[in-house]
Amino acid sequence: MTSLDIYQSAHFxxxxxxDCDVPGYLIMMPRDEGSSFDVLPTATLLELxxxxxxxxxxxxxxxxxxxxxxxxxSEASAAAHFHxxxxxxxxxxxxxxxxxxxxxxxxxxxxxxxxxxRFAVNSPREISSTTLNMxxxxxxxxxxxxxxxxxx
Numbered sequence: 017m018t019s020l021d022i023y024q025s026a027h028f029x030x031x032x033x034x035d036c037d038v039p040g041y042l043i044m045m046p047r048d049e050g051s052s053f054d055v056l057p058t059a060t061l062l063e064l065x066x067x068x069x070x071x072x073x074x075x076x077x078x079x080x081x082x083x084x085x086x087x088x089x090s091e092a093s094a095a096a097h098f099h100x101x102x103x104x105x106x107x108x109x110x111x112x113x114x115x116x117x118x119x120x121x122x123x124x125x126x127x128x129x130x131x132x133x134r135f136a137v138n139s140p141r142e143i144s145s146t147t148l149n150m151x152x153x154x155x156x157x158x159x160x161x162x163x164x165x166x167x168x
Contacts, residue, residue, distance in 0.1 A: 019148055020140055027060040028067050033099070034079045034140040036132050038107070039150035040079035042071060045097040053096055064161045071100050074157040079150060081105055085124050101128055 022042060023030040033041040044067065050056045053064075072084045081102035088098050103124070111127050112119045114134070137143060 019151070020143070022155050023064060023153055025067060027057075027063045030067075030071065030100075032143065032147065035137055037135045037137050037142065037144050037147050038101070038131055039144075040075045040081065040100075040102040040104075040154065041147075042066070042075065042100040042154070043097055044071060044100060045095060049095050051090070051095060051159065056096065066101070068098065068123045070158070070161055074154055074161070075100060075102050078153045079158050082108065085128060099128075101131075103127065107118070107131065 020032045020034055021029070022032060024047070025048055028044055029047055030042050030044045033043050046056055046060050048060055050057055053061060068086055072086065075081060075084050079102040081104050083103050084097055085101040085103060087101065088096070090096075103122075108119045108122055108127070111117070111122065111130055115126070115130065117123075
């Protein structure tokens with residue numbers, strides 16, 4: 017495992033995003049490669065929802081996020097994968113200040129695009145110690161967690 021590796025389950029690998037230095041920003045990808053979900057094994061698909069729910073819960077706790085955006089894009093990599101992106105109070109306030117908007121009127125996709133540009137790095141070696149330490153915290157938060165659906 018590298019410092020960017022966070023977690024591996026039976027069907028998914030979770031890593032810190034390597035080109036955007038936002039603490040708690042993760043990429044989740046199936047261990048079985050496929051360009052769309054319809055080609056993935058059923059067992060992988062059955063683990064998808066519970067894995068996303070677990071990651072959302074742990075990232076909210078670790079990063080103190082207001083909420084977590086979960087997105088799927090395929091421009092940079094055709095392989096099916098998800099971006100797990102925390103929206104913290106600090107990130108929201110910085111975005112509002114720099115964009116001239118108010119925190120209460122934030123548009124999630126625009127905030128995400130802004131953050132990807134604002135905190136872009138050219139190499140995983142440029143990821144800050146703050147983000148790496150947060151990755152360690154998320155990793156610790158996942159230790160012993162089971163990926164099973166829970167009734168609330």
